[in-house]
Each structure stands twice: as C-alpha cells, then as structure tokens.
Amino acid sequence: MNDAPQSPPSRLDPEAIPRRDFLGRSALWSTAATLAFAAIGMARLPRAAVVSSPSRKFRVRIPETLPDGEPFLPSGRSVALFRDSQGVWAVSLVCTHLGCIVKAQQRGFECPCHGSRFTSSGVVEKGPAPAPLVWHKVTFEGDECIVDEDARVPAGTKVRA
Amino acid sequence: MNFALATLLSGGGGAVNDGPLAAGIKNFANWLTEPTRYSVSSILAIAAVFYFRKFFSKVWVITVFFALATGLFVFAFQDPNFNAIITKPDNVPIIILFATVIFFSWLSLRRAVINDERTKRGEPTLEGELSKQKVFTWPDLVYIELICLVLFTAALLVWSIMITAPIEEPAATARTPNPSKAPWYFLGLQELLVYFDPWIAGVLLPSFIIVGLCAIPYLDTNPKGNGYYTFDERPFAVVFFWVGFVLFWVSFVILGTFLRGPNWSFFGPFEFWDLHKLEPMVNVDLSTYFWVELLGKPRPDEPLVREAPGIIALLGYFLVLPPLVGKTLMKKMVAEMGMVRFNVFMHLFLWFVLIPIKMGLRWTVNLKYFIGMPEFFFNV
Ligand code: FES
Numbered sequence: 001m002n003d004a005p006q007s008p009p010s011r012l013d014p015e016a017i018p019r020r021d022f023l024g025r026s027a028l029w030s031t032a033a034t035l036a037f038a039a040i041g042m043a044r045l046p047r048a049a050v051v052s053s054p055s056r057k058f059r060v061r062i063p064e065t066l067p068d069g070e071p072f073l074p075s076g077r078s079v080a081l082f083r084d085s086q087g088v089w090a091v092s093l094v095c096t097h098l099g100c101i102v103k104a105q106q107r108g109f110e111c112p113c114h115g116s117r118f119t120s121s122g123v124v125e126k127g128p129a130p131a132p133l134v135w136h137k138v139t140f141e142g143d144e145c146i147v148d149e150d151a152r153v154p155a156g157t158k159v160r161a
Numbered sequence: 162m163n164f165a166l167a168t169l170l171s172g173g174g175g176a177v178n179d180g181p182l183a184a185g186i187k188n189f190a191n192w193l194t195e196p197t198r199y200s201v202s203s204i205l206a207i208a209a210v211f212y213f214r215k216f217f218s219k220v221w222v223i224t225v226f227f228a229l230a231t232g233l234f235v236f237a238f239q240d241p242n243f244n245a246i247i248t249k250p251d252n253v254p255i256i257i258l259f260a261t262v263i264f265f266s267w268l269s270l271r272r273a274v275i276n277d278e279r280t281k282r283g284e285p286t287l288e289g290e291l292s293k294q295k296v297f298t299w300p301d302l303v304y305i306e307l308i309c310l311v312l313f314t315a316a317l318l319v320w321s322i323m324i325t326a327p328i329e330e331p332a333a334t335a336r337t338p339n340p341s342k343a344p345w346y347f348l349g350l351q352e353l354l355v356y357f358d359p360w361i362a363g364v365l366l367p368s369f370i371i372v373g374l375c376a377i378p379y380l381d382t383n384p385k386g387n388g389y390y391t392f393d394e395r396p397f398a399v400v401f402f403w404v405g406f407v408l409f410w411v412s413f414v415i416l417g418t419f420l421r422g423p424n425w426s427f428f429g430p431f432e433f434w435d436l437h438k439l440e441p442m443v444n445v446d447l448s449t450y451f452w453v454e455l456l457g458k459p460r461p462d463e464p465l466v467r468e469a470p471g472i473i474a475l476l477g478y479f480l481v482l483p484p485l486v487g488k489t490l491m492k493k494m495v496a497e498m499g500m501v502r503f504n505v506f507m508h509l510f511l512w513f514v515l516i517p518i519k520m521g522l523r524w525t526v527n528l529k530y531f532i533g534m535p536e537f538f539f540n541v
Contacts, residue, residue: 103339113337125443128359128529
C-alpha cells in the first residue's frame, strides 16, 4: 500500500440529491401529519368539556354561638361568614392575586401561596395581592342565609335578618 | 418522621432539651437565615471567596468545609423541626443540589485559579493542554457514557423504591394546602410572584431569563474564557454568573424549600412551623410613602399622577442608567461591545438587578409596589 489511497469524498463535495430529497420529504410529511392531528384536536376544542359543578348559591345556618368578628367557614365553600351587631356578611376566600384559597387566622386571612395577608374585612395588608377580597351577596330566608358566590356586593354591606 | 410528628402533636419547638451550645447554634442559624441577613452575608461570602480565591481553591479548604457541613448536618438532623423539613421526600434532591452546586462551583474556581497562574507563567491552560490529546469516541467516550447511564438508572431505581413520592391530601377547590409550594424547580418563579405583579413575575421575567440566556452568545463576543476556566480574564462575567445563578436562582430554590413555611412566611431552619406566626407588618406602596409620608397629603385620585414618583423612578432607572454607566463605569465595555449590544445587555442586566432591589426593599422598608396601578393591572 505504497501509493496514496484515493481520498474519500469530502463532506463539502456536492452530495447526490436523492438522500436529501428523502429527508426533506419525510420531514414535510411528518409535519403535515402532525398538523392534521393537531387540527383534529383543535376542532374538538369549541365543545365545552365541563363537569357540572354544584350551584354557586348555597344555604347555610350560622351557629348562634359565633362570636363577633370570628369567621364561620361553611365546609366545601370558599367563603367566610361573619356576624356582628350590624348584621351578617360574607367574604370570599379566593385570593385576588392568583386565586389560592386563603386561610383564616386569628385576625384576618393569610394566603398560603405567596403570603398575602388580608384583614377580616378583606383589605390587603401585606403581600402581592392587588385588590381586597370580594364580598358576596347574602340574603336571609327565615333564619338561614343564602350566599351567592357569583354576586358581589360593595365591601361593608352587612345584612340583617 | 414519627419523631417530628410527636413534637408537632406536643406543640413543642426544637430547642427544649438542647444544651446552651446547641441552642446557641440553632438560634444563630435562625437569626442568620432572615432573608436580608442571608442575602447580605452570602454576597459578602461570595466577595470573600473571590478575593481570597487562592486560599479557597485549596483542596484541604473544601475538604474541611464539607466535613464541617456534614457535621453540622448530622447535628441539625437531630432537631425535630429541621428533620421534618429535610426528610420530606421531595426535599431530598435539594440537599443533593446544595452539595453539588457548591462542589462544582468550587471545582471551576480551582481550575480558574490554576489556569490564571499558568497563563501568568506563559504556560497553556489545563484545558488547552488536555485538548491536544485525542481519544476515540468509541470505545473511550461511549463506554463512560454507558457506565454512567447504568449507574444513574440504578441509583434512580433504588431511590424511587426507598423514598416514595409523597401523595398529598385529595384535591379540593375550596382548600389550598398550606404552604402551597410549586415543584422545586419552579420555586424561583414562585418567589418572584411574592414581589411582582403576576404578569411580570410569571411572563415577563421568565421570558427575559430565557431570551437573555439565548442572547448570551450574541452579546458576549469576548473570546477570552472560551473552553477553559479563568477568573482574571473575565472577572465581571464570572461574578455575574455566580451571583445570578448560584446566589439567586439556587438560593431561591433553597429558600423556597426550607425557609418558606405556612402562609408563605419565613421560618428559620430550626423554627417550629407555627400556623399562626404573625409578621406584624403592613406593605406600603411607593406612592403612599411619597404623598402621605413625605408630603403629608392624601394620595391623588388620578392613577398616573398618584404613581408618578414610581414611574419617574423606574423610567430613570431604565433610561438614564444605561447611557450614564456607559459613559463612565463601563466605557471599556461599550467600546468592545458596540452601542446596540451594550444597550440590550444593560437592559437585561437592569431587570435582573431590579429583582434583588425590590426584594430588599420589601424586606426592609415593606415596600409593596414601585408603581401600583391595579386599575390597569400594572404593578411593579
Ligand atoms: S395567590 Fe394569594 S398571594 Fe398569590
């Protein structure tokens, strides 16, 4: 093997077309197939995929023994009910920052997600929350309250039986 | 875990039957991990590490450091409060992260110090010397990769069997776990959400981080430090990396994992996670500071007028600082990078610096927002 071996074709030499062609075509077709699948998927989007949830309006009886300014937390609802001499009111527990459910503390509420703190009437004291907690509409029916989680009332609205 | 549960039930903290020394160490650790002290002391620590880099890059120094750290860890492990946090299955990787980040940062520092000395003597760098030798991909490289693959898979299998993933309480719309923590790799973002409006902390800043990282090869055209470790040739770049990644990002993760407790309050590592810990402070907007505290009148109603101090401050920060710094402190950089590169870099850099500024102001003077315009969903 004395004579110099023929140098193999360099990567820079023009390449035969067919292989490129194959790669290009398969890329094209797989893109087309992906898009088609995605389109089918998207076509289904307008149909609402909702699980029906319980009514946002609920009935609750506030215990007689509830002291002034202490929150009453109906289970399974993100609402705190309060009662004092001027009446009853309901403060939403949904944090106005990103929607975590705030925790009732000795005084006011604290958010477990980014540490916003609210007074018991919902005013922001600390943390990133931009707005006070929402007050929900409360109506009386006999000695039971009906709280509507979809209806908001101006803060400070207290109702009497 | 049972131990931790027992103390939780008895309601006791950790320091009940500690001797004075142990109690002293724990109290000191709790004191030091208050966020402002933690940040200031870690910045000082990084400065010291770089200033005395010859000393810190010695092998015995890191050995002693890790020995001490292990000793401290074993000691801390006895504490029920610390133990309860550290043994949570999802926190185990953070301890590994802690050790590996420190070790590899140290390794890079060591090689940088050695390289700088070699360049001073006119010798090629360690990596430059290495790259003269060639090896085969197969089998030299692929074998190593195969061995790593097998070992890591085995380790992961054992890990996943020994420490089972935690399953929390059933999801319910009316209940949020307290504290509610993102997965560890998102804790940095969650921490940002405490200080900025959601669209800034959740959209703008992450985009800047990603775009900024992608932009590094276009912004940084300095060939020095390519393919080898160095400090003397690139002090600014190296320090920026350490502060940005090691100090901030990794600290955010560690802070979010170990120091954030119920209601997203800060807790020292040996502090009992009291659900009712109250931080008696009220956050105040810059506009309140300006109008009410400084000028002594009520805040104007018109949002733009009300927030003028914050708007002016931030506009000044972003528009005046870059040319100012470019004409004075970073003249050399402008000459090397050109105007466009420098300005892009400067703006990314200023956004980065804004984060610790904002965090520091929140921790020290309870600043809520520079500009607080909930009317327009614009809170910075
Ligand atoms: S969701 Fe409540 S503070 Fe962020």
